[in-house]
Amino acid sequence: MNNKEIIEMTEDHVMHTYARYSVAFVEGHGARIKDADGREYLDFLAGIAVSNLGHSHPxxxxxxxxxxxxxxxxxxxxxxxxxxxxxxxxxxxxxxxxxxxxxxxxxxxxxxxxxxxxxxxxxxxxxxxxxxxxxxxxxxxxxxxxxxxxxxxxxxxxxxxxxxxxxxxxxxxxxxxxxxxxxxxxxxxxxxxxxxxxxxxxxxxxxxxxxxxxxxxxxxxxxxxxxxxxxxxxxxxxxxxxxxxxxxxxxxxxxxxxxxxxxxxxxxxxxxxxxxxxxxxxxxxxxxxxxxxxxxxxxxEGVLENCNKVGAYLTEKLNALKSEFDFITEVRGKGLMVAMEMTVPGVEIVNECMERGLLINCTAEKVLRFLPPLIITEADVDEMIGILKSVLEEL
Ligand SMILES: Cc1ncc(COP(=O)(O)O)c(C=O)c1O
Structure with missing residues (x-):
């Protein structure tokens, strides 16, 4: 089944308790996840802090x-x-x-x-x-x-x-x-x-x-x-x-x-x-x-060490964005539970990131939340920041 077929079947038969995105994922490895149309995404949400070891850890x-x-x-x-x-x-x-x-x-x-x-x-x-x-x-x-x-x-x-x-x-x-x-x-x-x-x-x-x-x-x-x-x-x-x-x-x-x-x-x-x-x-x-x-x-397997190291790198890179965009008011968090608070709503940013192959989340209206798998690398952070920055620039 492709995205459209899965979405139609869900709409017809599953109670509408979630405001879902128009996508159905079918495969994932590490911090990468693929939808039913074969498109790949970088996952900085991990099923809302669930897939801490990444998708399909051996x-x-x-x-x-x-x-x-x-x-x-x-x-x-x-x-x-x-x-x-x-x-x-x-x-x-x-x-x-x-x-x-x-x-x-x-x-x-x-x-x-x-x-x-x-x-x-x-x-x-x-x-x-x-x-x-x-x-x-x-x-x-x-x-x-x-x-x-x-x-x-x-x-x-x-x-x-x-x-x-x-x-x-x-x-x-x-x-x-x-x-x-x-x-x-x-x-x-x-x-x-x-x-x-x-x-x-x-x-x-x-x-x-x-x-x-x-x-x-x-x-x-x-x-x-x-x-x-x-x-x-x-x-x-x-x-x-x-x-x-x-x-x-x-x-x-x-x-x-x-x-x-x-x-x-x-x-x-x-x-x-x-x-x-x-x-x-x-x-x-x-x-x-x-x-x-x-x-x-x-x-x-050194997962906590990686979480602390890459968490600090992510925070540093988000703080660099903060010094560039005056609508970003605060970057905060611990390990790889990190948030970027803004003066503007985050929904549109999340949607646009998704269009560009990146999954992040917005909570409390103006807070972008990053909860990636704890096994991500600094290169993953660089890729995420690149996409996010391109979206913020167009805002
Ligand atoms: C702190 C906290 N407690 C409880 C829950 C509820 O967990 P569940 O959705 O598994 O019932 C959540 C879910 O987001 C949570 O973040």
């Missing part, structure tokens, strides 16, 4: 294929070897002691919210309130949507799950003003993704950990977008020198195979007992085998 293909030949599904009624192995790997490389598996970021966050409620449910005074951030994004299911501090995500789905309270991201005084011993958790992204690649001020997470400890409040860290090497560390909290109580992962964890994970310390995880929570597909053979290959590749 280690991921090998893990999926060899597992598929052996066994694809049993159930969480039984033990699952790749799930055990992945959990050991995740716990050995993070603050966490235990993992629960789901199938997406929203589901991982649902599990985190349930765990925080359950943790306080047996207390003399159960806690129900959760403080989350304005401009946050935690997913589209009912609890994750209620946690999301964006009206446009929630409109039309009220009444929302109660007890969420929103404060400006990175504002420790705003949190101090509302935190008390009725709050179960503060839910927060280490760097806001959909909200515009917003970084917290220096020292914010240390101050947050302190204030949460003073009030016995849990920190739920949503690393769905920042996790799995995206910011140049395996997990973004490592930049801040503090540990959360609960962390959620999804997107890049299994290289594109659906997965969600909710990790917690033993103390908190103990609140979940048989029957507390479950998922038929959560932690299945294929996704956990793929995720194990992803984590091993990130830790063993």
């Amino acid at each position: 280690n991921v293909i090998e893990a999926i294929c060899s597992q598929a030949h052996k066994l694809i599904h049993t159930s969480n009624l039984y033990h699952i070897e790749p799930q055990s192995r992945l959990s050991k790997l995740l716990c050995e490389n993070s603050f966490a002691d235990k993992v629960f598996y789901a199938n997406s970021g929203a589901e991982a966050n649902e599990a985190a919210i349930k765990l925080a409620r359950k943790y306080f449910s047996g207390a003399d005074k159960p806690r129900h309130r959760i403080i989350s951030m304005e401009k946050s994004f935690h997913g589209r299911t009912m609890a994750a949507m209620a946690a999301t501090g964006q009206k446009k995500v929630q409109e039309g789905f009220e009444p929302l799950l109660e007890k969420f309270q929103y404060v400006p991201f990175g504002d420790i005084d705003a949190i101090s003003a509302v935190i008390d011993d009725k709050v179960a958790a503060v839910m927060i992204e280490p760097v806001q993704g959909e909200g515009g690649v917003n970084l917290p001020p220096e020292g914010f997470f240390k101050a947050l950990r302190k204030i949460c400890d003073e009030h016995g409040v849990l920190i739920i860290l949503d690393e769905v977008q920042t996790g799995v090497g995206r910011t140049g560390k395996l997990f973004a909290y490592e930049h801040y020198g503090v540990e959360p109580d609960i962390m959620t992962l999804a997107k890049g964890l299994a290289g594109g195979v659906p997965i969600g994970a909710m990790l917690a310390s033993d103390k908190v995880a103990a609140a979940f007992t048989p029957g507390s929570h479950a998922s038929t597909f959560g932690g299945n053979f294929l996704s956990t085998a793929a995720a194990k290959a992803v984590i091993e590749t990130i830790l063993g």
